[in-house]
Each structure stands twice: as structure tokens, then as C-alpha cells.
Amino acid sequence: MISNEKIKELEAIAVKLRRHIIEMTCAAASGHPGGSLSAADIITVLYFHKMRHNPKDPVWPERDRFVMSKGHAAPVLYAALAEAGYFPVDYLKTLRRVGSSLQGHVDMLSLPGIEMSTGSLGQGLSTANGMALAARLDKKSYRVYCLLGDGECQEGQVWEAAMTSSHHKLDSLTAIVDHNKYQIDGRVEDIKSISPFADKWKAFGWNVLSCDGHKIASIIESLEKAEKTKGKPTVIIAETIKGKGVSFMEAKPLDYHGRAPTSEEEEKALGELCQVKEIKP
Amino acid sequence: MTEKKMAATRDAYGKALVELGRENPNIVVLDADLSVSTKTSLFAKEFPDRFFDMGVAEQDMVGTAAGLAAAGKIVFASTFAVFGSGRAWDQVRMTVAYTRLNVKIVVTHAGITTGEDGASHQANEDIAIMRALPNLTVLVPADAAETEKAIKAAAKFYGPMYIRLSRPKTPIVTENFNYEFKIGKGVVLREGKDLTIFACGLMVATSLDAAEALEKEGVSARVVNLHTIKPLDKELIVSCAQETGAVVTVEEHSILGGLGGAVAEVLVENCSVPMVRVGLKDIFGESGTPDELLVKYGLTSENIIKAAKAVLGRKK
Numbered sequence: 001m002i003s004n005e006k007i008k009e010l011e012a013i014a015v016k017l018r019r020h021i022i023e024m025t026c027a028a029a030s031g032h033p034g035g036s037l038s039a040a041d042i043i044t045v046l047y048f049h050k051m052r053h054n055p056k057d058p059v060w061p062e063r064d065r066f067v068m069s070k071g072h073a074a075p076v077l078y079a080a081l082a083e084a085g086y087f088p089v090d091y092l093k094t095l096r097r098v099g100s101s102l103q104g105h106v107d108m109l110s111l112p113g114i115e116m117s118t119g120s121l122g123q124g125l126s127t128a129n130g131m132a133l134a135a136r137l138d139k140k141s142y143r144v145y146c147l148l149g150d151g152e153c154q155e156g157q158v159w160e161a162a163m164t165s166s167h168h169k170l171d172s173l174t175a176i177v178d179h180n181k182y183q184i185d186g187r188v189e190d191i192k193s194i195s196p197f198a199d200k201w202k203a204f205g206w207n208v209l210s211c212d213g214h215k216i217a218s219i220i221e222s223l224e225k226a227e228k229t230k231g232k233p234t235v236i237i238a239e240t241i242k243g244k245g246v247s248f249m250e251a252k253p254l255d256y257h258g259r260a261p262t263s264e265e266e267e268k269a270l271g272e273l274c275q276v277k278e279i280k281p
Numbered sequence: 282m283t284e285k286k287m288a289a290t291r292d293a294y295g296k297a298l299v300e301l302g303r304e305n306p307n308i309v310v311l312d313a314d315l316s317v318s319t320k321t322s323l324f325a326k327e328f329p330d331r332f333f334d335m336g337v338a339e340q341d342m343v344g345t346a347a348g349l350a351a352a353g354k355i356v357f358a359s360t361f362a363v364f365g366s367g368r369a370w371d372q373v374r375m376t377v378a379y380t381r382l383n384v385k386i387v388v389t390h391a392g393i394t395t396g397e398d399g400a401s402h403q404a405n406e407d408i409a410i411m412r413a414l415p416n417l418t419v420l421v422p423a424d425a426a427e428t429e430k431a432i433k434a435a436a437k438f439y440g441p442m443y444i445r446l447s448r449p450k451t452p453i454v455t456e457n458f459n460y461e462f463k464i465g466k467g468v469v470l471r472e473g474k475d476l477t478i479f480a481c482g483l484m485v486a487t488s489l490d491a492a493e494a495l496e497k498e499g500v501s502a503r504v505v506n507l508h509t510i511k512p513l514d515k516e517l518i519v520s521c522a523q524e525t526g527a528v529v530t531v532e533e534h535s536i537l538g539g540l541g542g543a544v545a546e547v548l549v550e551n552c553s554v555p556m557v558r559v560g561l562k563d564i565f566g567e568s569g570t571p572d573e574l575l576v577k578y579g580l581t582s583e584n585i586i587k588a589a590k591a592v593l594g595r596k597k
Binding site for chain 1: 346353354371374380
């Protein structure tokens with residue numbers, strides 16, 4: 001049972017990550033704030049609670065692996081890696097600048113801590129399967145996590161990979177879908193409906209869980225259930241809000257998929273994403 | 282002419298994989314439901330735990346290969362050339378070439394000699410689209426003997442590779458020559474001073490036949506086996522052009538963008554000489570026997586001879 005203290009700790013980190021997302025995309029005048037913000041709590045739980053990893057040894061063979069299949073959410077991953085100590089937080093402001101290791105879409109050759117290059121949607125889950133298969137061959141017990149977008153699940157390759165995961169009973173693999181219900185051209189349901197979404201995963205042989213993608217305890221509970229489930233892979237459909245944490249981005253999810261905040265918007269956003277210190281009596 | 286030994290490059294691949302599998306437990310092989318045709322089935326039989334048939338899902342196969350390689354495996358992933366290059370091009374681009382992972386995409390059934398299956402299964406554009414990818418080494422072994430060497434070299438080489446093999450039995454010619462197979466080093470199989478014929482794959486044997494016939498007519502043709510399309514042996518290409526003054530390229534591939542295109546790029550920038558490309562003239566293939574198709578589409582000794590004479594006519 002996770003303590004309230006721990007939850008507050010993780011919530012505070014999530015706020016930090018959101019602040020970084022706003023700051024780095026504003027500095028770059030480019031990037032994907034909406035889909036990065038919606039994943040911030042999930043990434044917080046993974047990198048600061050659930051995953052076994054070592055910032056001082058990014059290639060530690062026993063580490064858990066994380067594949068950011070929705071590669072445009074690079075800002076949230078970079079923020080987590082920086083806060084975890086893989087590289088200085090100060091470096092985040094170089095996002096997307098020519099010569100920076102912080103490439104616009106996740107690039108495994110540029111930064112420590114990145115397990116796979118992504119950006120062309122639909123490919124991450126296949127690579128995550130490969131890692132899980134390797135773990136089995138090597139008789140290692142590391143877990144593999146893969147974060148997908150919901151629009152991304154319109155790509156056929158996602159379902160090829162889903163068949164593989166279940167066919168090979170990859171229970172060391174946990175997929176998480178950032179179900180923020182918006183893609184670029186509109187609502188996912190209006191562009192190309194993925195419903196019934198949970199049913200689809202079930203039909204592909206997966207154990208399907210649902211969680212509140214913005215409640216730390218809910219995310220943790222699902223990840224723990226996933227780890228305990230043997231014989232089939234688990235997908236956690238995380239219900240999220242695109243732009244979560246910034247009121248004007250939440251209000252207009254279509255506007256902030258790939259549009260960075262202006263300096264004015266940054267100020268407003270950071271004002272909302274303030275760290276609230278507890279006043280001790 | 283002495284009876285040539287015939288063998289299929291894909292058979293050599295299948296055998297070589299098994300030998301490699303015995304030596305190195307880190308080698309993993311993937312296929313996409315074509316294992317009996319690509320001959321990865323031989324590896325699958327002996328090492329079932331290290332073989333993954335991904336089914337009719339080439340994009341998934343390439344992505345899975347990348348994941349296995351990221352976790353430290355040496356991965357060979359096979360299917361037909363059309364699917365390994367075309368269907369999964371973006372996957373090779375983004376998760377193998379861009380990531381520089383140790384994945385060897387070894388495809389069989391390249392070119393029109395796929396035969397009866399017809400155009401959908403005949404890759405005539407794959408050299409063009411694969412050599413355009415940065416970080417990808419592209420090999421087209423001339424025969425079964427060279428294929429064994431190429432596959433073994435591939436296992437030792439760290440990095441992304443695309444290796445192009447074919448379906449039918451083809452003449453073994455490289456065994457008659459004493460050279461070490463080196464990735465990136467073209468091989469002069471026959472000396473000559475009037476023109477140079479650059480060839481790859483099964484057209485190397487045909488080019489040697491053409492050169493012999495040309496000699497009877499008093500034309501001295503040099504024949505070079507360019508088994509590595511990328512990185513191209515620029516030095517050799519330029520020196521041959523300088524020494525012979527005329528070039529013919531021969532490939533079981535479109536004349537657009539393949540070996541011919543690659544050689545032309547080097548010549549135009551370094552040593553412009555008259556050049557003719559022998560290959561498919563920007564056209565899809567069709568059903569037929571491999572031999573019928575080679576004749577119908579002009580991939581013959583006669584056509585190489587014609588091309589040689591045409592290019593000699595343009596020499597200053």
C-alpha cells in the first residue's frame with residue numbers, strides 16, 4: 001500500500017516534469033506539449049517509483065526498459081531523465097536546437113537512458129517485444145514498458161505487435177496507452193474510432209486494465225497488477241487529458257498537440273504549475 | 282565451356298546461418314512466414330529457441346529484430362526482397378539504420394528470377410531504395426560460394442546490413458578466383474583494357490560469359506564483381522574507368538538507382554566516361570520461368586555484348 005507521503009512526493013515530481021515540458025518547448029518554440037503533459041504522471045510513476053534503473057549506469061543489464069513509442073512526447077521523457085540524474089536539468093532548454101542531444105523525437109544514439117528511437121508511430125511495441133524476447137533468451141527478469149498514444153493505435157503495426165506479445169505470452173511486457181482521446185486532426189473517435197478499445201486488446205489476447213492516468217495511486221495499482229499477471233501481456237489504458245495541468249491547454253486539446261507555448265502562455269502555465277509547499281503548523 | 286557448378290545463394294545462406302548459430306549463441310534469426318523459402322528453416326530446426334517466425338508481418342519482424350539487437354543480440358531477419366525492402370522500409374530506416382543496430386536484413390527472391398510468382402514478388406527497386414539509407418551496408422553476393430563468405434562476414438560486422446540473395450540455382454563462379462571477401466572491396470575477376478563491366482549478383486556470371494565472347498571478337502573486357510553496393514569501392518571504379526575508358530553496369534534490377542546509378546554517381550564526379558546500364562528498363566516484371574524472364578527482360582550475355590559495343594563506339 002503506497003503511503004500518502006510517497007504519493008505527494010511523486011505528485012511534486014510530476015509538477016516539476018510539467019514545468020520542464022512548458023519551459024523547454026517554449027524555449028525551443030517547437031515541440032509537443034499536449035501529449036507530453038498528458039503522460040507526465042505515468043512517466044513520473046515509472047521513472048521515480050516503479051522501474052528499476054540506474055542513472056549512473058544507463059546500460060545496467062538488469063535495468064527495466066522503457067520504450068516511448070509515442071516519440072513526440074520526448075519532452076516528458078527528457079524531463080524525467082534529467083530529474084532522475086541522467087544529465088543536467090539545465091540542458092533541457094536546448095530541446096530541438098541544432099547540435100543538441102535533445103532531438104525532437106526520441107533518439108537512442110543521442111542520450112543515455114533512451115532504449116529505442118521512435119517518432120514514426122506504431123513501431124515501438126514491436127521493439128519492446130524484441131527486448132522482452134531477449135530477456136527471456138538471456139533468462140533475465142527485467143520488465144519492459146511501452147507507452148503508446150491512442151491515435152497511434154490506428155497504425156496497423158501496433159496490432160501486428162500486439163499479436164506477437166500475446167502469442168509469445170510476454171508477461172514481462174506492460175503496454176500503457178495514453179488515452180487522451182485527441183489526435184492532430186480532431187478527436188480520435190471522429191477521425192477513426194478505436195472503440196471498443198479495451199475489447200480490441202482483449203480480443204488480441206491481452207490482460208486489460210484501466211486507470212486514471214492522473215492519479216498516482218491508480219497508476220501504481222495498475223502497474224502492480226500488471227506485474228503479477230502471468231501468461232499474458234498487460235495493457236493499461238490510462239484515461240488522460242491532453243494538456244493536463246495547464247488550464248488553457250486542457251480547454252483546447254487540438255491546439256496544443258504540436259504547438260509550443262508562447263512566452264506569455266509559458267508564464268500563465270507556470271503560474272498554474274506552481275509547487276505548493278505545505279505549511280506546517 | 283566447362284559445366285558450371287550450380288547452387289542457390291539462399292541455400293548457402295541457410296547453411297551458413299546454422300554454422301554461425303553453432304558458434305555463437307547470441308545469434309537470433311527471424312522470418313516472416315517464408316522460412317522454407319528463405320532457408321532460415323534450417324536454423325529454426327536446430328535452434329528453435331532462437332528462431333522467431335513473425336508470421337505475415339514484416340514491419341513487426343523488423344521492429345522486433347531491432348528490439349532484440351538493442352538487447353545485445355546479433356539478428357538476422359529474412360523474407361523476400363520486395364517485403365524486406367519495400368513493406369518494411371520505414372521500419373528499417375528508423376529502427377535499424379537510424380539506430381545503427383546490429384540487424385542483418387537478408388532477403389531472398391530478389392529480381393525477376395523470382396519467376397512464376399510474378400511482379401508482386403519481384404524486387405527490382407530494392408537496391409535503389411536501400412542504398413539510399415544512411416548507415417546501411419548493402420551486399421549483393423555473386424554466387425553461393427560468395428554468399429557463405431558474405432554471411433559469415435556479416436556476423437562479424439557490427440551494424441545494419443541489407444543482403445540481397447535470389448531464388449534459383451545460379452552458376453558458381455567466384456570459387457575459380459583466389460581472393461579474400463572484404464566488405465567494400467570490389468573484385469577484378471577478369472582483366473581487360475577496352476572497357477570495364479561492373480556487375481553484381483547472378484549477372485556476374487553472365488558478364489564473365491559476355492567477356493569471353495567479346496574476347497573472341499577482339500574486345501578486351503575487364504569484369505569486376507561489385508558485391509558491395511554500399512559502401513561502394515569508389516577507388517576501384519575510378520581506376521577502372523581511368524584505365525579502360527568505358528563502362529557497362531549489369532544488374533538484375535532496374536537501371537534506375539541501383540548498381541548503375543551508384544557507379545554513374547561516382548564516374549560523373551571523378552572520371553566521366555561513356556557508360557551504358559544493363560538492367561530492367563524501368564518496368565515491372567511478370568510471371569514466367571527465371572530463364573525465360575532473364576531473356577525477355579534482356580538480362581543476357583548478348584545484351585551485355587551489345588552494350589559493350591555501344592559504349593566502345595562512344596569512346597573518344
